[in-house]
């Protein structure tokens with residue numbers, strides 16, 4: 001099967017291509033970039049091709065989300081490989097890294113293989129399952145790192161928490177390095193998560209707003225301390241360290257230092273952390289509760305500056321679906337986490353590209369090329385001949401209102417419901433196959 005994407009503005013971070021081209025997809029691969037005539041010449045007259053109109057749209061490499069929670073196995077009432085995959089496709093995301101904090105925790109070769117096998121059948125997008133660092137994410141003994149590497153894990157993560165025992169963690173890093181795996185770190189000193197004044201478990205950022213709402217707070221140091229520790233351990237062991245859901249100015253400063261020192265590190269920021277601050281928390285409600293929490297404006301500004309410079313080179317979502325019952329509650333009761341797959345590209349385009357922080361090419365870099373490089377996926381993250389046809393056709397002019405009722409994800413938990421945004425996904429292709437077609441364009445056709 002061939003697909004002919006016509007008249008799109010190709011953005012390719014690998015070769016620097018930044019111009020209007022037609023793109024011919026043949027099977028799973030990108031066959032040719034060229035003019036209408038050049039593509040027409042390759043095709044036989046009677047040949048059956050799928051034509052997609054990309055006029056006025058960017059053709060970018062499919063987004064690669066290094067951080068999602070698909071809750072499968074065990075917590076399927078929140079999300080499944082199928083619904084999570086459909087939400088991803090809708091957001092222009094063609095590959096996800098699924099965190100291992102499922103039920104059971106993914107900590108063996110067999111469990112990784114099982115998710116990979118099922119994902120091929122059930123999810124429309126590529127799913128890379130990450131394995132836990134310790135058995136059951138309990139922080140007591142190391143999981144079967146070698147076995148998980150053999151199952152194609154690529155990276156390990158204890159997401160949801162940090163490995164608090166530094167010696168055990170260092171040992172895990174050494175083994176990960178030996179088998180070519182990266183470490184994706186959730187940085188949180190759990191013993192400090194309690195409010196320094198009241199000792200109660202923190203539910204939002206510690207600041208004037210938390211005082212005003214009478215809620216227990218989480219200080220920036222809860223993140224910064226472990227960020228620093230992890231960077232030093234990465235330096236000692238040589239493993240590649242990727243910092244998840246960075247939220248503080250301190251983390252940006254530490255990342256800048258680590259990169260100057262030549263440590264093998266990368267870092268991601270999620271839309272909620274570079275868009276919202278504690279000023280946006282209008283009431284004591286679970287839709288504003290996530291870990292790490294929304295921080296203050298000075299942090300948001302530092303994150304944006306870091307993204308602009310490329311110190312923070314990845315935009316991920318930390319897509320964390322929960323049921324309505326788990327989220328429609330005051331902060332003390334609600335679960336940590338918000339969904340992000342279906343809003344990430346629109347929010348990033350609206351806030352960062354329209355907002356003058358990133359060029360459209362840099363958006364493709366942060367959302368696809370850089371994550372592909374971190375994972376070592378040479379065939380992804382690029383719209384150039386011979387690469388895998390994981391593609392997104394993104395329309396920068398379509399304005400719409402975010403409506404959780406339309407979400408394909410089971411999770412509707414987001415503070416962005418009702419937000420007006422600019423830029424939307426028109427088509428998503430995975431391995432050359434059309435896996436998402438935006439219904440908003442059907443009426444026009």
Ligand SMILES: NC(=O)N[C@@H](CC(=O)O)C(=O)O
Pocket residue numbers: 069101159160161186289290291292318320321336337338
């Ligand atoms: N981010 C969150 O608030 N929650 C995540 C866990 C995590 O990413 O640490 C979850 O699994 O729900």
Ligand SMILES: [Zn+2]
Pocket residue numbers: 159160161186244245291292
């Ligand atoms: Zn986390």
Ligand SMILES: [Zn+2]
Pocket residue numbers: 067068069099159160318320
């Ligand atoms: Zn997470």
